[in-house]
Every structure is written in structure tokens, then in C-alpha cells.
Amino acid sequence: MKWLAGTWTSEQWAQWVKASPWDFPYDREEYADALGKTWGAIVGEDFAWPMAYRRVGIFQTAYMPFGMQQWGPVGAHAGRAAQLLDATRFIPGAFTKVDLQIHKPMDWVTCTPRWRLRGGRLERWTERPNFVLDMSGSYESIHAAYSKQLLRNLKEARQHAMTLFEHDTPETLYHAFERYQGKRYTIPEGFGSAIRQAMYHLLHQGKGAVWSVYGEGNRFLAGAFFAFSGNRVVLLFSAISDEGRATQAMAHLINEFLVFAAGRWTYFDFEGSSAPGLARFYGSFGAVNQPYLRYQRWSLL
Template sequence: MKKISFVSHSQINKSKWDYCMNKSINRSVYGISWYLDIVSENWDALIYGDYELIIPVTSKKYTCFFPFIKHLSQPLFCQQLGAFSSNENLLTDSKLIMSILSFFKKRYYNLGYSFNHHTSIVYKNCIINNQLTFKYIDRINLELDLQLDYDKIFKEYHKNTKRNINKNFSHKIKSIKNVSFFVNFLKKNLPKNVLLKTKDYKTIYNIISISISKCCGKCLGLYNDKDELLAGVFFLTLYDRHILLFNASFKDNSQYNYMAFLIDFFIKQHAFKNEFLDFEGSNIKGVKRFYKSFGAVEKNYLHIK
């Protein structure tokens, strides 16, 4: 009988790993090997059989004083992980799920890990039905199906969003080629409660640079008639999904919502395609309300603690 095994980073066959991810029902850029290498340098894995089901294991030392104690930790800029497979039966197998959860509980002193939307319900049910001692919460993710034509999508916008977009405002939208310029714009204009360290901005730079080099990332900027940048976004695109990973707007006394213009522009470009715009969601009410105002719906995921 096949079993699930822990595989350390150096022993992972990344060609087989990425093949499994590319074929998975619930494939995600968050779990592709090159992305994990950026956000969690020495990630390990749980692997079933010959890479038939894969689970990224992203851990860090609990403290520098106790290096032998490890913490299962969700990396920054990596919203959802968990199990990935092309076999639905493996993704929902109760014995396999119990093995995975038991491994996490026994091996890690502290937990903070998110399971992808596709598997969240079965993992939550396993925790509840077996009375496992995990704390868990549902975290919000918002996404917009882009398969309808733009006029039909626009019809579902909130009236305030429509009003913002219809304001007469002289602007232009173009690609931002200079990644350092974009990252510096983020530094200056992200809300003060976003507490990122220097190393985190380095990670952002690496995500954007490597994604662009792999033709799956794009920075867009909204400029005024003086060619001053007012809002910037970075979309990470893979598997017919555009993830709004980083964005920021210049704060002034203007009546305009600069970000609304940018997002609407992107939706207009990609409407009537079999794709999704993934806002990544937020439990912050104002952010959630803004993303929902484009017609986005909740596709939530499970976070265990």
C-alpha cells in the first residue's frame, strides 16, 4: 500500500513536483516550486506515492534560542497551500487527511497553516468529526469570474464603483517596467498598519522580477496628465487566474478612487475569457467591501492554528 512520506527540501524532485501541480484539479501558483523557493526558501513536503499528491510544508524555527523547535508557518505572500492532486479521491480520502493532520500536530510545536479552498471543507469536517484539537478559522478570499462580457460584469458593479469610474478624470494606464520603482511606490503608499520589513520588500521584488521573467506577472500603473504615478498593481497570472498580489494608491484630497480605475481597466481587458480575477480577499471590512463592489464572490479557505 502506498503511503505519505515527509521529504526534506534537498530530496524533492522539483520536476515531478511541478508536473503534479500542473495536472492537479486545484493547481495553484502558490504551490509551484519556483514560487515556494521565493517565499519559503527551505520548504519541505509531504508526498503520497510517486508525487500523486503533494503538500508543501513551510516551517521556520520557533526562536533562535530553541532551533530544534519548529513552527508550521504560512509564508507571507502565499495565501493558500494544503494538498494538491489530479485525483479527487486522494484529495478527499479521510484516512489520508487524518495522516496529514496528525503529522502536523505531532511534528510542530506551533501551527499557522492555510488549506486551499478546494480542500477546506473536507479538512474542516475531519477536524470536527474526529474532535481534533486544532483551532481553525475561515479566511476570506474574493474572486471574480471573467467569462461574461464586460457589459454584463459592469452591470453587477456597486453603484458607488460605477459612479467612481464614470467620473471625468484625465489619466492613462500603462505597464511599469522598473520593478524597483514599483516596489518603492509600494513602500511609500501602503497603509501604515502594513508592517513589512526590509526582507519582505526584497521578497516582493523577487516575486515580481521572477514572475515577469517567466511571463506570468505584470505591473500596471495609473498616471495623471503630468505622468505622475497615482496607483500601481501587480498581477500574478498562472492557470487562468490573475491574482491581485500587490497594490497601492497615492493618498491625496482627490475625489477619485484611483484603484477603481485600474481594476476596471484590467477587467475590461480580460472579460469574456475563461479566467478569474483573484482579489486575494481580506477580513478588513473596507477592503472586502471594495473588492466585492466589482461583483466578486467569496471563495474562502481554512486556516488552522
């Protein structure tokens, strides 16, 4: 294996993605390029592990750009734990800090989350939750697995006038997020431009859609950006107003999308699910936890 700073061909990267045991929008070369970050990859036989890197002060770091939950590896051997573990030896030593999130190999053996010392560096592997719904069957089969709480929420939503739009804009969605979620927590610098670049890129590729729900008087209640990648749909980004939260508008929106998507794709990926409340909400649709990995490394020397 070796480190390459973008010296592969687009055709080669596309072949690695096609041969991968999974299909995520983040893994495609054009998606990563659309985010405008400098990135390279650890490359071996039928294997490539991408990572963005930058200089912060006097240090170089490998990191996850905004707009990506988990990134790589890709290739026919990407699903092998041994390949991934071996690849860590080829991460450039100049990277003082490494903090990456990766697809979990099928034969991965869960290890201790404690830090360990290896070659003058501290490193650790941890698992992060992500909820995925199998929607390969009919909508009726999906609905049959809904929790009682979700059924109550959908009943509540039906008590309110709601209009569904299937072709809203990323700007509308992001401004709603900024207005309502911005009151609850600080939005990191650079997040807004990155997520909008990602959404516009996917729309232009025909691989995304913005669905929104509005109440009376054209009041925004909830919205979501769905990214399409092979047999997977990813809930890439969403926003909800205070009124939408009270009227269960997001439950209504996702339910309506599942009516449309059931049987068209195999998986509905809820993406980030670290908050307990979100995990319960995603699980109420019948989604199950399919963790991804986080790899962290600090140089001591």
C-alpha cells in the first residue's frame, strides 16, 4: 500500500467504488471534489481509503469534511478488516492528528475503545451508531413494524393541515435549519457552505431531492434532503420548525417518503444518530443500528 495525493484516474476511482461491498454517496470522487477540500488516499490492491487533510498552524491533520458521515474505504477488498488495519500504517507520519470515520468491514471484531500506544502514537477505534431501515419490501411491510409511538405521532400529524412539496431548494432548507436549529446550538463555521455544495452537486447529478412540508399560510414545518446512491437513500440533511416539532411534521414527511421509496431502493439510511432522542425516532420506523467506525490517532513524537 502507499499514500497517493490524487494521482489516480477518475476511471480508476469509479472502478473502486463500483467494486465496493457498499454504496454511499460520499465515496464518489465527484462528491468529495464538490466539497472543495484537499484529499488523498491510502491505495493498495483493490483498496483505497480516502481522507481529507489540511495544515492547522504548524500541524497537519487528516479529518472528516462537513457533508460526510463515513468515507471509504472503497474497492473489492474494502470490506476486509485486515486491509483496513494494515492501511493505518501508511497514513503519512506528518499527520499529527488523525480523526476519520469509516465504513465498518463485514468481518470487523469489536475492540476495546481505550487508547493504545503504537509506534510513538496514540490510537483507538470506536464504533458510532447509525440507523438503517430495510425498505426492499412493500410499504405495508414497513408500516407493520412502526412503533406504537410513531403511529400516535402520525395520527397527531393528520390533525393538522400539511402540504407536501417534492421539489424545494437547498437554500430554503438550509435557511430553515439556520433559523430554527441555530437557536438550539452553534452551527460550526464552514458547515453551511459545505452542506449546500453537497446538496447542489447531488441535485445537478440527479442523485438528490428536497422534500418539505408546509402548514397553513405557507409556514415551513419540516424539510429533508434525500441523497440517492445505488440501492441506498441517505437522509443527508434536515430541518424542522418549532411548529413542525409540535405537529409531528418530520414523522409525516419521512412516512410520505417511504410510501414513495419502498421497493425502489433497498436501504434508507438515517445517517447521524448519536443523540438518544434521534436514535429512538429512527428506530420507531423499524430501523436497526448498523455502526460505522471512528479511527483517531495522535502523534507524540
